[in-house]
Amino acid sequence: MAALARTTPSPRDRYRAQVRAEIKEHAWEQIASAGASALSLNAIARRMGMTGPALYRYFGSRDELITELVMDAYRSLADTFRAAAADGADLAGLAHAMRRWALGDPQRYFLIYGTPVPGYHAPDDATAIAAEIMATLLDACAGIPETADLPQAAETALDAHLAEHRQWDGGHRAPAPVLRRALTFWTRLHGVLSLELAGHFTGMGFDAAQLFSAEVDGLAGR
Amino acid sequence: MAALARTTPSPRDRYRAQVRAEIKEHAWEQIASAGASALSLNAIARRMGMTGPALYRYFGSRDELITELVMDAYRSLADTFRAAAADGADLAGLAHAMRRWALGDPQRYFLIYGTPVPGYHAPDDATAIAAEIMATLLDACAGIPETADLPQAAETALDAHLAEHRQWDGGHRAPAPVLRRALTFWTRLHGVLSLELAGHFTGMGFDAAQLFSAEVDGLAGR
DNA sequence: TGCGTTAGTTAGAAGGTGTAACAGAACCAG
DNA sequence: CTGGTTCTGTTACACCTTCTAACTAACGCA
Numbered sequence: 001m002a003a004l005a006r007t008t009p010s011p012r013d014r015y016r017a018q019v020r021a022e023i024k025e026h027a028w029e030q031i032a033s034a035g036a037s038a039l040s041l042n043a044i045a046r047r048m049g050m051t052g053p054a055l056y057r058y059f060g061s062r063d064e065l066i067t068e069l070v071m072d073a074y075r076s077l078a079d080t081f082r083a084a085a086a087d088g089a090d091l092a093g094l095a096h097a098m099r100r101w102a103l104g105d106p107q108r109y110f111l112i113y114g115t116p117v118p119g120y121h122a123p124d125d126a127t128a129i130a131a132e133i134m135a136t137l138l139d140a141c142a143g144i145p146e147t148a149d150l151p152q153a154a155e156t157a158l159d160a161h162l163a164e165h166r167q168w169d170g171g172h173r174a175p176a177p178v179l180r181r182a183l184t185f186w187t188r189l190h191g192v193l194s195l196e197l198a199g200h201f202t203g204m205g206f207d208a209a210q211l212f213s214a215e216v217d218g219l220a221g222r
Numbered sequence: 223m224a225a226l227a228r229t230t231p232s233p234r235d236r237y238r239a240q241v242r243a244e245i246k247e248h249a250w251e252q253i254a255s256a257g258a259s260a261l262s263l264n265a266i267a268r269r270m271g272m273t274g275p276a277l278y279r280y281f282g283s284r285d286e287l288i289t290e291l292v293m294d295a296y297r298s299l300a301d302t303f304r305a306a307a308a309d310g311a312d313l314a315g316l317a318h319a320m321r322r323w324a325l326g327d328p329q330r331y332f333l334i335y336g337t338p339v340p341g342y343h344a345p346d347d348a349t350a351i352a353a354e355i356m357a358t359l360l361d362a363c364a365g366i367p368e369t370a371d372l373p374q375a376a377e378t379a380l381d382a383h384l385a386e387h388r389q390w391d392g393g394h395r396a397p398a399p400v401l402r403r404a405l406t407f408w409t410r411l412h413g414v415l416s417l418e419l420a421g422h423f424t425g426m427g428f429d430a431a432q433l434f435s436a437e438v439d440g441l442a443g444r
Numbered sequence: 445t446g447c448g449t450t451a452g453t454t455a456g457a458a459g460g461t462g463t464a465a466c467a468g469a470a471c472c473a474g
Numbered sequence: 475c476t477g478g479t480t481c482t483g484t485t486a487c488a489c490c491t492t493c494t495a496a497c498t499a500a501c502g503c504a
Contacts, residue, residue, distance in 0.1 A: 040459090053464095
């Protein structure tokens with residue numbers, strides 16, 4: 001009873017962690033091949049040679065498993081951003097790192113940025129990681145010349161608005177144009193990327209990478 | 223047998239059409255409140271006072287119903303675009319019409335532009351309507367000054383690419399910069415709009431409408 | 445009036461989530 | 475080493491889903 005905080009994980013703990021990880025691996029496979037909506041605990045259990053209810057020892061429900069996968073996806077994206085920034089990537093470097101990350105597993109991207117489920121609210125941890133991503137982005141945006149391709153007549157209006165509504169800046173002391181640039185980076189790249197990943201460009205004939213790069217070049221000030 | 227093409231719909235035809243329409247109405251309610259993944263033929267049947275299998279007289283499968291809803295969503299968006307253009311809306315007018323349309327039923331927007339289901343391929347009719355939307359957009363883009371906020375150094379590269387990869391222009395004889403503007407309109411507005419609809423801006427404090435408008439102003443050349 | 449078509453029913457297969465009760469293995473203490 | 479506790483995985487089940495098969499009953503038309 002009342003086990004003290006273990007200094008070292010017990011064999012059971014290790015086993016448990018390993019099974020949980022294996023479940024998640026199978027879950028990612030299913031998601032990659034059929035989307036999150038087709039994820040089935042029973043199917044995962046079958047593939048692992050167990051019966052369905054056994055998985056409920058490891059995840060309380062299907063939603064709990066998906067939530068954990070969402071968190072892992074966020075974590076992975078944040079790490080990708082951080083690693084790229086640590087490697088000295090500029091804004092364009094971050095953009096291309098993000099595109100590679102998304103193309104590597106489109107359904108993982110959609111787990112974060114795809115169709116929302118009306119009742120579902122992301123856990124606070126997710127917004128914390130989102131803030132971490134935004135912080136990395138703001139840092140990168142702070143060191144870009146002002147010649148970049150951004151609204152200029154509208155700039156005054158939006159910048160003034162952002163200057164007074166910056167709860168989301170996480171304490172970053174960037175001026176409003178930098179905030180604007182970060183938001184624009186996010187929305188524009190998501191726009192091209194999500195349409196590309198969803199296949200809306202297939203059959204149109206042009207190369208999505210060039211459209212993406214053109215947006216990146218505009219944002220990064222060439 | 224082998225009924226000739228009826229000149230006037232029979233009472234049965236009218237009844238059938240009415241029940242189909244009623245099924246779709248309930249489907250839209252369910253989608254709006256719980257998303258397309260939660261759509262249940264059984265639940266619709268229950269609400270209509272019938273048993274589940276009865277609905278299979280009207281739609282061959284759940285997927286067939288959803289496909290029809292997707293088509294209706296496309297049709298509705300295309301009509302919204304056409305109506306706005308017929309009312310003399312410029313590019314900015316089209317943009318705001320699109321935003322109103324999306325905000326009116328976010329899940330309807332996501333039915334078109336949301337997370338794709340890996341195995342699913344949209345019917346050819348859908349791409350035809352998409353082409354119709356693009357045609358309206360290209361017309362609107364053709365009458366915009368060149369001062370608009372678009373990539374300029376990258377312009378040469380992307381424009382050259384688009385000039386040689388324009389299967390998607392539907393015979394529109396617009397020069398490459400117009401094609402580029404239409405694509406950019408689409409991706410940028412989808413970027414802001416889909417993030418807003420998915421709730422990714424909630425809690426950030428700023429007004430998504432102003433971000434949207436700033437992008438529109440940039441695209442429309444003020 | 446009578447016959448063919450069609451709508452809606454029940455029954456059931458196959459599969460999903462999730463709970464409850466139980467068997468057995470693993471671990472830990474004495 | 476043995477006993478007790480804890481944890482894993484099982485079966486059985488309730489309840490939901492989609493969808494098929496077979497049947498009944500109503501409708502519409504001639």
